[in-house]
Amino acid sequence: MAESETITAVATPQGKSALAVIRVSGPDAFEITACCLQEKILFDKTPTRYVRLYLAKNPISKRTIDQITAIKYCAPRSFTGEDTVEIICHGGPLIVKEILAALQQAGARSAVAGEFTRRALLNGKIDLMKAEAIRGLIESTSEVNLRCAQKLYRGGAALDLVQWREELIEQLVKIEAQIEFEEEDNIIAVKEDGKKKIEALMIQLKGDIEKTEKIRGIEYGLRVVIAGPVNAGKSTLFNILVGHNRTIVHKEPGTTRDIINEGLLIHGHDVELIDTAGIRDTEQEVEREGIERSRDAIKNAAIIIWMTAADERYSDKELQEVLSQRDKSILGVINKIDKSEGREKIFKFAKAGIETIAVSLKKKTNVNLLLSIIGKKIEEIYERVEMPHLLFNTRHEEIGRALFKEISTACDEWKRPEIAAYHLRNGISLLDEYFGKIHSDEVINRIFEGFCIGK
Amino acid sequence: MAESETITAVATPQGKSALAVIRVSGPDAFEITACCLQEKILFDKTPTRYVRLYLAKNPISKRTIDQITAIKYCAPRSFTGEDTVEIICHGGPLIVKEILAALQQAGARSAVAGEFTRRALLNGKIDLMKAEAIRGLIESTSEVNLRCAQKLYRGGAALDLVQWREELIEQLVKIEAQIEFEEEDNIIAVKEDGKKKIEALMIQLKGDIEKTEKIRGIEYGLRVVIAGPVNAGKSTLFNILVGHNRTIVHKEPGTTRDIINEGLLIHGHDVELIDTAGIRDTEQEVEREGIERSRDAIKNAAIIIWMTAADERYSDKELQEVLSQRDKSILGVINKIDKSEGREKIFKFAKAGIETIAVSLKKKTNVNLLLSIIGKKIEEIYERVEMPHLLFNTRHEEIGRALFKEISTACDEWKRPEIAAYHLRNGISLLDEYFGKIHSDEVINRIFEGFCIGK
Numbered sequence: 001m002a003e004s005e006t007i008t009a010v011a012t013p014q015g016k017s018a019l020a021v022i023r024v025s026g027p028d029a030f031e032i033t034a035c036c037l038q039e040k041i042l043f044d045k046t047p048t049r050y051v052r053l054y055l056a057k058n059p060i061s062k063r064t065i066d067q068i069t070a071i072k073y074c075a076p077r078s079f080t081g082e083d084t085v086e087i088i089c090h091g092g093p094l095i096v097k098e099i100l101a102a103l104q105q106a107g108a109r110s111a112v113a114g115e116f117t118r119r120a121l122l123n124g125k126i127d128l129m130k131a132e133a134i135r136g137l138i139e140s141t142s143e144v145n146l147r148c149a150q151k152l153y154r155g156g157a158a159l160d161l162v163q164w165r166e167e168l169i170e171q172l173v174k175i176e177a178q179i180e181f182e183e184e185d186n187i188i189a190v191k192e193d194g195k196k197k198i199e200a201l202m203i204q205l206k207g208d209i210e211k212t213e214k215i216r217g218i219e220y221g222l223r224v225v226i227a228g229p230v231n232a233g234k235s236t237l238f239n240i241l242v243g244h245n246r247t248i249v250h251k252e253p254g255t256t257r258d259i260i261n262e263g264l265l266i267h268g269h270d271v272e273l274i275d276t277a278g279i280r281d282t283e284q285e286v287e288r289e290g291i292e293r294s295r296d297a298i299k300n301a302a303i304i305i306w307m308t309a310a311d312e313r314y315s316d317k318e319l320q321e322v323l324s325q326r327d328k329s330i331l332g333v334i335n336k337i338d339k340s341e342g343r344e345k346i347f348k349f350a351k352a353g354i355e356t357i358a359v360s361l362k363k364k365t366n367v368n369l370l371l372s373i374i375g376k377k378i379e380e381i382y383e384r385v386e387m388p389h390l391l392f393n394t395r396h397e398e399i400g401r402a403l404f405k406e407i408s409t410a411c412d413e414w415k416r417p418e419i420a421a422y423h424l425r426n427g428i429s430l431l432d433e434y435f436g437k438i439h440s441d442e443v444i445n446r447i448f449e450g451f452c453i454g455k
Numbered sequence: 456m457a458e459s460e461t462i463t464a465v466a467t468p469q470g471k472s473a474l475a476v477i478r479v480s481g482p483d484a485f486e487i488t489a490c491c492l493q494e495k496i497l498f499d500k501t502p503t504r505y506v507r508l509y510l511a512k513n514p515i516s517k518r519t520i521d522q523i524t525a526i527k528y529c530a531p532r533s534f535t536g537e538d539t540v541e542i543i544c545h546g547g548p549l550i551v552k553e554i555l556a557a558l559q560q561a562g563a564r565s566a567v568a569g570e571f572t573r574r575a576l577l578n579g580k581i582d583l584m585k586a587e588a589i590r591g592l593i594e595s596t597s598e599v600n601l602r603c604a605q606k607l608y609r610g611g612a613a614l615d616l617v618q619w620r621e622e623l624i625e626q627l628v629k630i631e632a633q634i635e636f637e638e639e640d641n642i643i644a645v646k647e648d649g650k651k652k653i654e655a656l657m658i659q660l661k662g663d664i665e666k667t668e669k670i671r672g673i674e675y676g677l678r679v680v681i682a683g684p685v686n687a688g689k690s691t692l693f694n695i696l697v698g699h700n701r702t703i704v705h706k707e708p709g710t711t712r713d714i715i716n717e718g719l720l721i722h723g724h725d726v727e728l729i730d731t732a733g734i735r736d737t738e739q740e741v742e743r744e745g746i747e748r749s750r751d752a753i754k755n756a757a758i759i760i761w762m763t764a765a766d767e768r769y770s771d772k773e774l775q776e777v778l779s780q781r782d783k784s785i786l787g788v789i790n791k792i793d794k795s796e797g798r799e800k801i802f803k804f805a806k807a808g809i810e811t812i813a814v815s816l817k818k819k820t821n822v823n824l825l826l827s828i829i830g831k832k833i834e835e836i837y838e839r840v841e842m843p844h845l846l847f848n849t850r851h852e853e854i855g856r857a858l859f860k861e862i863s864t865a866c867d868e869w870k871r872p873e874i875a876a877y878h879l880r881n882g883i884s885l886l887d888e889y890f891g892k893i894h895s896d897e898v899i900n901r902i903f904e905g906f907c908i909g910k
Contacts, residue, residue, distance in 0.1 A: 012546060013470030016593050018571065018910030020467060021474045021543065049506040051526050064605060066592060071506050086543075088476065090592040091467060091910075094601045101723075116473065137521060137545040138471050146549045150519060268556070455473035455546075 003082075003119060006032055007111035008103045010096050011454035017091035022099055023454060024108055025116055029083040030072060035059040035106035036099070037070070048072045056089065058102045065098045066090050080116050081123030114451025121436075128436025129158065132393060135451060142270040144215045144385060148392040158435075160389060164201060165431045168407070171198060172424040175417045195414045198407055198424075204389070205404050211388040212397050218302065221263055221270035222381055224374070225297050228307035229318065230278025233335040236361045237307060238275040241266070241374070267375040269382050274301070279321065303329045303377050310334050310342025310358065319348055329377050332356035333370060338363045396434065403430045458537075458574060461487055462566035463558045465551050466909035472546035477554055478909060479540040479563055480571055485527060488540040490514040490561035491554070492525070503527045511544065513557045520553045521545050535571050536578030569906030576891075583891025584613065587848060590906060597725040599670045599840060603847040613890075615844060619656055620886045623862070626653060627879040630872045650869045653862055653879075659844070660859050666843040667852050673757065676718055676725035677836055679829070680756035682749055684773065685733025687762040688790040691816045693730040696721070696829070722830040724837050729756070734776065758784045758832050765789045765797025765813065774803055784832050787811035788825060793818045851889065858885045 006026030024033055034040045038055040046052050056065045068089040078084035089095055120126045136149025171194040226234045242262050260275040276294035306322050332349040334342045338360040349356040359366040391400045410423035461481025479488055489495045493510040501507050511520045523544040533539035544550055575581045584607055591604025626649040681689045697717050715730040731749035761777050787804040789797045793815040804811040814821040846855045865878035
């Protein structure tokens with residue numbers, strides 16, 4: 001994989017489409033592309049970053065393949081930092097294949113997955129975090145993951161972590177100085193001051209780890225659970241919501257341990273909608289197990305839609321069940337108001353401070369209002385999601401946890417400077433790894449193995 | 456669908472990839488795009504067809520979405536003939552979604568399938584044939600279809616057909632003149648001369664219709680049939696070929712009427728490989744039916760690979776069976792030379808003029824040579840495929856057949872000028888339809904309904 005080679009790959013997905021983009025990068029990118037164009041001289045003369053139409057041909061058979069546009073980017077002002085050509089051709093799979101074959105016959109090699117970004121990294125055009133951010137931008141299937149990737153792409157974490165690294169080095173230097181001049185009073189004061197500074201970092205880091213955990217919890221969508229007594233219309237609502245909201249990332253539908261769930265987009269937000277077994281007192285063992293599972297689902301929910309029928313009598317026990325989940329976002333839905341007004345239930349729920357709406361799913365009364373309230377509740381939660389400042393993916397999380405362990409051990413051992421210094425040094429190494437200063441091939445390979453060809 | 460609207464769509468396939476291209480076209484394309492960029496003024500100032508980096512943002516939330524490149528094309532020097540922007544962003548599905556949403560919030564409308572090309576047609580940037588060619592470039596899944604689309608894209612047919620139309624008009628004018636000045640001798644001479652000219656067109660058209668039929672016959676791949684006596688190693692060869700050649704257009708595998716077939720690429724060429732039941736004399740009815748089907752498959756084959764075992768004795772009857780298919784490309788394969796030299800068979804086959812190779816599939820003797828001979832035979836046939844001059848798709852074929860009927864009726868009725876004139880006029884109308892001069896909405900809709908979004 002010498003960088004003296006010129007590489008090529010299609011940068012857009014396989015499939016039939018209007019356009020496809022093919023990239024060529026490396027020292028001979030211009031020459032190789034020129035060999036595959038009818039208008040070689042025009043291409044040579046065209047300034048960089050200027051788009052022109054050409055006819056692509058096979059350099060050996062001379063047969064015309066397609067009318068394309070090509071753009072030259074001169075090193076180092078390109079994505080990879082090398083001379084690069086972007087070819088935009090018609091998006092037919094055979095057209096793409098023929099153009100790639102032509103470029104290869106003219107001397108380019110097929111790029112392996114992630115090779116363009118790897119070259120950008122090795123040429124100093126991007127750092128490791130930007131490479132990860134690009135992967136995140138491409139791979140994100142949920143809004144929170146995308147936000148993380150966007151923040152990382154804009155270099156969100158870099159400045160903070162540079163300061164952290166400096167802080168750790170400063171304290172390390174002081175501790176090492178102290179090892180030599182032990183027992184002096186003012187040194188001890190500095191020592192305690194240093195410990196406080198490290199502890200402040202610990203608190204920040206802990207906050208970030210917690211935020212990351214919360215994001216992991218909703219990265220496949222906020223859990224919205226439809227719960228309530230039997231025969232209240234839960235499945236009807238489930239079907240209405242599924243029907244109204246087309247899914248982009250359509251997770252395999254199916255029943256998870258008797259609980260039906262479906263990935264949807266509601267108001268553009270990823271949601272995992274869960275329908276549960278109706279809750280009631282029962283002697284039947286199978287049903288009891290189903291109810292246990294419903295309770296588990298409720299426990300892990302972000303939003304609970306509690307459906308209850310207007311024509312069933314109010315019970316204090318039911319309200320207690322709902323109120324026991326007060327830490328979640330709860331919406332009370334009194335269904336079947338075509339059958340009964342359900343005044344007592346509405347009154348009791350509202351009085352207990354639960355946002356409540358009376359509907360008839362059957363007669364379609366207030367259904368649109370219900371949908372918009374559910375949408376609003378989801379948006380409220382997404383708006384409250386706090387983005388981490390430093391840790392944007394699982395690699396970062398792992399480093400963050402390890403770093404937390406090192407600096408907290410350093411604090412615990414603050415009175416034994418040799419040991420504290422050892423852990424601070426480990427912490428600094430971890431930050432270097434985060435930045436990719438120590439980029440062992442292994443770390444790089446791990447990041448790039450998930451890339452698609454053409455990136 | 457007023458053209459005063461500015462439309463937008465992604466022009467690359469759905470999926471995760473390095474890059475995606477989004478198009479914006481219409482009177483407000485520049486302004487709408489500018490609203491979605493952090494560097495609005497820079498974008499306004501940037502000359503057309505010059506590529507620059509920008510940050511795309513949502514015009515309402517102002518949140519940054521992605522770092523993109525954008526290219527402006529001024530009307531009429533764009534694909535659609537309208538002001539157009541091409542945005543190249545990271546190829547994440549959510550990124551694409553967010554950018555499209557931003558453009559829509561800034562005033563663009565989602566394009567319907569084929570709407571960009573339709574606008575190009577209505578703005579006179581391309582004609583109907585070029586629109587069809589673009590569809591062909593995108594949709595082609597076989598080499599011959601792609602060649603047709605490429606030829607059509609380069610305007611291969613247009614000149615010839617313009618001449619045809621002129622020829623038909625010229626003869627029509629003469630015939631109509633003749634209707635008025637009947638019985639003059641020199642007119643009759645002109646008449647016969649005119650008929651000959653039309654007949655010359657008929658011959659050309661017939662040739663083209665025949666070429667098109669041949670292409671239809673191989674558009675899903677050349678039929679390569681493995682046939683021969685029972686127990687000769689046919690299925691072993693089938694599996695070797697399937698294993699060696701990865702399929703791009705993988706047709707549903709399966710057994711077609713007891714005949715196993717599989718779509719493959721051999722040396723980059725589409726091939727439909729067919730394994731047949733062994734041929735032998737039998738009383739068993741079921742087996743006899745299988746053998747009948749094998750014979751049918753052989754009849755429709757382009758290439759026959761006749762496999763026969765070296766350790767089975769030579770029979771004149773077998774050789775006659777092979778020789779009865781002399782119009783096809785035949786390759787004799789004497790298998791199992793590990794068991795017997797099979798000299799007599801090799802000698803008799805070769806003497807009969809059949810290209811023959813002796814192999815042992817079991818011991819892998821000459822297998823690579825066999826594969827390369829098969830590849831060579833396929834290439835020979837593909838090289839001999841004649842491209843039509845005028846008719847490149849089923850719509851053209853239909854018009855071609857109708858045109859042939861009209862002008863041959865005109866020739867038949869040459870002595871009855873009113874009737875001949877009527878059919879010539881029909882022929883001219885058909886040519887106008889071919890060119891899209893008469894583009895009834897129906898014809899246009901038929902062409903565009905198969906387009907993908909973003910084209």
